[in-house]
Amino acid sequence: VRGPGECWPWLAGTTGGGYGYIVKGGKHGKMLGAHRVAYELTVGPIPPGLCIDHLCRNRACVNPAHLEPVTMQTNLLRGETAAAANAAKTACKRGHPFDEANTGRQDGGYRECRTCRRTRDREYKRSIARDRPATD
């Protein structure tokens, strides 16, 4: 059980693309997007021609507060803009290059600077050591 502001990940079947789905009408029934069903149950019918966009960009999420009916075009545009903005960056915010050796992948496909990650890990370990009371 999650709070109203959190993502509600669908725990049943998901498609290869990461969208939750349910099957209506038995084994050979129709496959429906779980987020569409969640929206229709809680908010109302989705206007014809519109698809449900995830404001949180979490495809498995079925929290109706994160779902918004948009035209297919808007949905594609939004997806491309986010991906394009991320892909266009050639260095992290500290200026380390996003080359092959320095680029890691986080959950969700976001790029992560390995140099910054190492610095963060080091600082974290140092802070733990500092907080530990001296024994000698």
Ligand SMILES: [Zn+2]
């Ligand atoms: Zn969400």
Ligand SMILES: [Zn+2]
């Ligand atoms: Zn960096």
